Amino acid sequence: MVGRFDRSLWEAYVAANKIFSQRVIEVINPEDDYVWIHDYHLMVLPTFLRRRFNRLRMGFFLHSPFPSSEIYRTLPVREEILKALLNSDLIGFHTFDYARHFLSCCSRMLGLEYQSKRGYIGLEYYGRTVGIKIMPVGIHMGQIQSVLKLADKDWRVGELKQQFEGKTILLGVDDMDIFKGINLKLLAMEQLLKQHPKWQGRAILVQITNPARGRGRDLEEVQAEIQESCRRINDTFRLPGYEPVIFIDRPVSLSERSAYFTIAECVVVAAVRDGMNLTPYEYIVCRQGVSGSESSSESSDPKKSMLVVSEFIGCSPSLSGAIRVNPWNIEATAEAMNEAISMADSEKQLRHEKHYRYVSTHDVAYWSRSFYQDMERTCKDHFRRRCWGIGLSFGFRVVALDPNFKKLNIDQIESAYIKSKNRAILLDYDGTVMPQTTINKTPTQEVISIINTLCSDVKNTVFVVSGRGRDSLGTWFAPCQKLGIAAEHGYFMRWSVDKDWENCGQSNDFGWIQIAEPVMKLYTEATDGSSIEKKESGLVWHHRDADPGFGAAQAKELLDHLESVLANEPVAVKSGQCIVEVKPQGISKGSVAEKIFTSMAESGRQADFVLCIGDDRSDEDMFESIDNAIASDILTSSKSVFACTVGQKPSKAKYYLDDTSDVINMLQALAEASDPPPSP
Ligand SMILES: O=P(O)(O)OC[C@H]1O[C@H](O[C@H]2O[C@H](CO)[C@@H](O)[C@H](O)[C@H]2O)[C@H](O)[C@@H](O)[C@@H]1O
Secondary structure, eight states: OOOOOOHHHHHHHHHHHHHHHHHHHHHOOTTTOEEEEESGGGTTHHHHHHHHOTTOEEEEEEOSOOOOHHHHTTOTTHHHHHHHHTTSSEEEESSHHHHHHHHHHHHHHHOOOEEEETTEEEEEETTEEEEEEEOOOOOOHHHHHHHHTOHHHHHHHHHHHHHTTTOEEEEEEEESSTTSOHHHHHHHHHHHHHHOGGGTTTEEEEEEEEOOSOOSHHHHHHHHHHHHHHHHHHHHHOBTTBOSEEEEOSOOOHHHHHHHHHHOSEEEEOOSSBSOOOHHHHHHHHHHOOTTOOSGGGSSSOOOOOEEEETTBTTGGGOTTSEEEOTTOHHHHHHHHHHHHHSOHHHHHHHHHHHHHHHHHSOHHHHHHHHHHHHHHHTTTTTTSEEEEEOSGGGOEEEEEOTTOEEOOHHHHHHHHHHOSSEEEEEOOBTTTBOTTOSOOSOOHHHHHHHHHHHHSTTEEEEEEOSSOHHHHHHHTTTOTTOEEEEGGGTEEESSTTSOOEEOOSOOOOTHHHHHHHHHHHHHHHSTTOEEEEOSSOEEEEOTTSOHHHHHHHHHHHHHHHHHHTTTSSEEEEEETTEEEEEETTOOHHHHHHHHHHHHHHTTOOOSEEEEEEOSHHHHHHHHHHHHHHHTTSSOOOTTEEEEEESSSSOSOSEEESSHHHHHHHHHHHHHTSOOOOOO
16 A cells, blocks of 8 residues: 555654754754764754754764655655755765655755866755765774674684585575565575475575564564465475574674675575665674684685675675675576576675775775764865854755855945946846846836936946847847847847947857757757757757756756867857857857956946856856956956846856846935936
């Protein structure tokens, strides 16, 4: 039966996490301590701790699988859990698959894209970079090695060797729960004896099963199935002095378990889901043995071990010498078991050596050191940044900003505006004065009126600087007679309606379109919802209407593809908001800004006030050009330079506004502070 979501259970879970947070808060020193939270029981704890301490250094490690977004998205509290985890600084997973599922949920449900920088994966979340760590946990080498030295283990090894003399032991060690695939393993054993009769009377499956920790009908059904399979297999294949399945369902100490590992030719894990599963690691270390142990298996003979492991468990990717199986495929698992126990000793030894090298170096101490180092790196700027918490309940998050990155204060810019005499006002279009989500891209009457008021102040030089084509911009802004327009990132420029368009391109060679267009078409055909926009000077591939994850992945691939095929062409390939664009070399919003500042300076009206505002990567070129213009004295360095990005994100701009409505409000304030047009 599929369980329904029960809100009261969720509330109890949240309440338990809250109580946990209160205890943690009592004991930590938030300035010095690192907090490392473990596993699914405490997934919303980061929010409770972050609410209390904005700058607390906090990591989270999930020891269980993170489901694929197709499953996760059915959860009624899906956003709450993701947002809570994102209040940590570093989120760890055992495998790339689990991390990939989490990242894809963040992309699909929260619209967050991850970036990989120099090998580290990070998610930008309100100015904080949340690190993603992929590192499977290891075992405690010291603990196992000390158990291996115990006399009672040696004694038990001796007993077992006697008991199973001449037999080949396949071993299973699992908890009794519904995910461990114990019955699938028994069915595979039965199949092995049928498919390969030579093992009848010789191969034994010893299945150690730790007593169940839970209860319920599902578990009872699984237990009944297991009992029935054991009975059937033994009734069918039993011989005098031979039981093919030995089922041990009592608590087994680590020392006794080690003895079983020592005598087993192969360990089989058939779990259908398991976060990690360290049984194979323990087995490998026990088969290696330690010097000082008396049991003969730990002689100086070459060591060997064999593993058959389910591909659905976290340790599977790290065990490259194991035979990996889909445990639901009984025949294939039986074949893998046969292959494992029939393999030549030399091959078993090589596989064992490879595994032992990995397991002994990647132990639990290595894992925790590595996580801690990544936490240190991820949190290194915590106390330098300005942080504040916003949002209620699970919407709570901390906004962190570089100390030099401030929200644009309207009073401050207005006062600088009033004091200045020559102003340069450069406005991006999409995402700045026009919301990205609006379908009708024609500017509103309000925008036209504000821009017209700004243009009619003789102190102002106002430009719309956009990636869009000159036809649409020219039509939309026809009522703004004095407005300058830079279209297609500045390939075309016009200083006012009564002036001609200038072509600023350095080359008329558009042969590259023959190369770029077929590549873009290929991606368009392969990516449902994507399209190509042809501009006069460039080509744009749009993926806003494609599946978010697939579109973003295809965009990365396309960018790479175009860069390589166009390497010798006079073009630049850039990505932007849901676009990949090819445009002529030397054309950028940065050069537009430079031209405007230079022209103003040359006409004796050097700008003493600059407002430059945009939201996208192409606008960063404008922000950068301001610094260059100051360095080359085209602009004077004064406090009246306002480079502003829309949305809080890493930027070369010193200021930000939250969204387009903030931009319009700010421009409205400047319009109100403007001088009226001179009387005719
Ligand atoms: O420089 P901007 O004014 O910010 O213009 C950049 C691009 O704007 C247009 O694309 C944007 O709007 C599309 C919807 O109409 C949207 O799907 C896309 O994601 C946005 O980036 C324009 O189509 C591009 O040519 C411009 O480069």
